[in-house]
Structures are given as structure tokens and as C-alpha cells.
Amino acid sequence: MGQSDEMAAFLRIIDRGGFAAAARGSPLTPSALSKLVQRLEARLGVRLLTRTTRRIALTAEGETYVARARDILAMIEAAEAEVTAARGRPRGHLRVNTGTAYARQRLIPILPAFFERYPDITLDLALTDRRVDLLEDGADVVLRTGALEDSSLVARKIADGRRVICAAPAYLARRGAPQRPEDLLRHDCIVLHGLARLTAWPFRSATGIVTLLVRGPLTTDSAEALRDMALTGLGIIRVSEFLVRDAIRDGRLLPLLEAYHASEEVPVWALTAPGRHRMPRIQAFIDFVAAQAGE
Incomplete structure (x- = not known):
């Protein structure tokens, strides 16, 4: 077995999460794969994996080897593909x-x-x-x-895309529609947590682009949850247009502050x-x- 084959087998173990899983569909048994790793570690003089009865994990040296092995195998595959592109x-x-x-x-x-x-x-x-x-x-x-x-x-x-500010008719009926950007400070704006730049909403003004820091009672880590929250009338959102295009077309969400919103390219x-x-x-x-x- 050549070095590239050893690399491929090692990556299969990592990608599949263990020797038994890597052996499925492979001509090598779990025992053979385990011995392959032992020989590889002996040749390199470093430990690549830590093993327990339930799982395997990469050492720092193993992480370096995996990254380099992926690059090497990718270049080999790319080189072969360029030569045989017309055949398959x-x-x-x-x-x-x-x-x-x-x-x-x-x-x-x-x-x-x-x-x-x-x-x-x-x-x-x-x-x-x-x-x-x-x-x-x-x-x-x-x-x-x-x-x-x-x-x-x-x-x-x-x-290419853009962002849009919108809310459900039920929310707007209850709280009123913001007429100017500063009105958002009195509204419930739902944002993604952990992404500070998405809480600074940009608007056009007489002096140029200004940003408004919005807030509300809810944050989430899911863009789809953001849309779903808006659909239930929980607040105002600013998201990529593709996520709410159908809801806006159907009238389930209404775009807001279009004359002021500075929608940057997304x-x-x-x-x-x-x-x-x-x-x-x-x-x-x-x-x-x-x-x-x-x-």
C-alpha cells in the first residue's frame, strides 16, 4: 500500500468516526485499519489518534496530518481529472x-x-x-x-441578494408600522445572536448612511426561526430576501421602511x-x- 493509499484509509477512519465504520464497504477489516494506523504512527514517530472503547480523536499532530493529507489527495485527484476529463x-x-x-x-x-x-x-x-x-x-x-x-x-x-425589513400584518395591527427608522427603537426587533453587525441596521439619511442599533425581547441562532417568529407576529426582522420572498409575495409579511433602508449586497x-x-x-x-x- 502506497502513501496516498494510507492517507486515504486514514481519512476514511476519521470521516467515518471509527475503524468498524471505515471498514464497511472497504476491502480492509477493522483490525487491518487499526494496524495501518499503528504502522503509520511508528513511521512518523508521533501519535495521530487517541483511542477509547467508544471513540477516536485526533491529536494535534493528527489534525495537521489530516489537513495536509486532504490537500495532497485533492491535488492528486485534480491532476488525474485534468488528464482524464474527457473520459468520464x-x-x-x-x-x-x-x-x-x-x-x-x-x-x-x-x-x-x-x-x-x-x-x-x-x-x-x-x-x-x-x-x-x-x-x-x-x-x-x-x-x-x-x-x-x-x-x-x-x-x-x-x-447576489439583498436584505429586507419586514413584519407580519398581525404585529403591525397591534403595534403600528414604523414610519421612520428611529421608530424602530420603540418596536420589538428580532435578531440573530452572536452576530453584532446584524443588530446595526443601516439607513439612508441626509448626511449619508447611519446605523441604528435595534433590540427586542427575542434572539435566536437560526435565520429560519427568525422568519417563523416574524410570521407569528412576534416582531420585526431584517433578513436575506430569499428567506422571506414567498411570505412577502403572499402578504404574510410586509416590507417596511423601504424608502430609508440601505440594503447592502448579500x-x-x-x-x-x-x-x-x-x-x-x-x-x-x-x-x-x-x-x-x-x-
Whole structure:
């Protein structure tokens, strides 16, 4: 077994969460995989894994090895793909991480068409609204909206959008509609906690753009929960338009302060580690999402 095969086997153990799970569908038994790791650790002279009866965990050296192994295998795959591009179609396992709102509103609805076009690609979809470390979480692609924070990643913009301020008719009937931005200080505004920039709502004024710090009785870590709270009449929200487009069209939510609201661009980004963006399955996925769900 060559070094690249050892790397692939080691990554399979980590991605599957253990030797028994990694052995399923593999020609290697759990015992053989365990011995492979022992030989690898002996050759490197470091411990890569800590083992208990229930779980395995990476050491600091193991985390470094995993990150480098992923990069090396990605470059090998990309090199082979460029040489054999005309002979086949993308295949392999793809790990994607994205926010819950984008997944449910834009990504999941197009997955049947994606699998119809690419039947040899399998997908592990992780949903979270927290910021993730792409390499640490083992993701191949991270889809995120808004400003980028990590410039070391390869980023491709797959969609443009904007934010909208809105509330349910029931809330407005009870509390009245804000006529000017400063009226929001007397209203219940629901925001995502942990993202201070999303509590500073921008508005146009005679002197330029000013921000208003809003607050209310509720915060949440889910953009979809934010929308659902607004739909029940709990308060006013400011979210990406794609999340509330249908509700506004149906009259279940009403846009507010459109003459004052300075709605900045809210791009949707596909983020990959350097070198991996050329992998056929990753490139195929990003191209497909950009074409089908990038509105």
C-alpha cells in the first residue's frame, strides 16, 4: 500500500468516526485499519489518534496530518481529472456545509436534479448557522451568505441578494408600522445572536448612511426561526430576501421602511480549500448550484 493509499484509509477512519465504520464497504477489516494506523504512527514517530472503547480523536499532530493529507489527495485527484476529463463524469463523496435557511430554501429543492445529473456523486450535507472552520470540520465546500472572513480560502460568488425589513400584518395591527427608522427603537426587533453587525441596521439619511442599533425581547441562532417568529407576529426582522420572498409575495409579511433602508449586497459564496476547487466533484457541485439556486 502506497502513501496516498494510507492517507486515504486514514481519512476514511476519521470521516467515518471509527475503524468498524471505515471498514464497511472497504476491502480492509477493522483490525487491518487499526494496524495501518499503528504502522503509520511508528513511521512518523508521533501519535495521530487517541483511542477509547467508544471513540477516536485526533491529536494535534493528527489534525495537521489530516489537513495536509486532504490537500495532497485533492491535488492528486485534480491532476488525474485534468488528464482524464474527457473520459468520464465526476464521482466520489462530497461533504458540504451550509446554513439552514439557504439549504432549505435553495439547496435541498435542487438536489434531485443534481443527483439525476451526477449519479456517481454522494453527498453529506451538514447544516449549521455558526461559522465553521472548513478544514477542521472536514468539509469540501462551505456555502455562506454575507461578508467573507477568511481570505485564505478559494471563494466563488454564486449569487447576489439583498436584505429586507419586514413584519407580519398581525404585529403591525397591534403595534403600528414604523414610519421612520428611529421608530424602530420603540418596536420589538428580532435578531440573530452572536452576530453584532446584524443588530446595526443601516439607513439612508441626509448626511449619508447611519446605523441604528435595534433590540427586542427575542434572539435566536437560526435565520429560519427568525422568519417563523416574524410570521407569528412576534416582531420585526431584517433578513436575506430569499428567506422571506414567498411570505412577502403572499402578504404574510410586509416590507417596511423601504424608502430609508440601505440594503447592502448579500452575496452567497462557495468556499473551498486551496487546490480542492479543481476537483471534478467539487467543481460540478458549485457550477450546478450557481446555475440552479443562485438567484
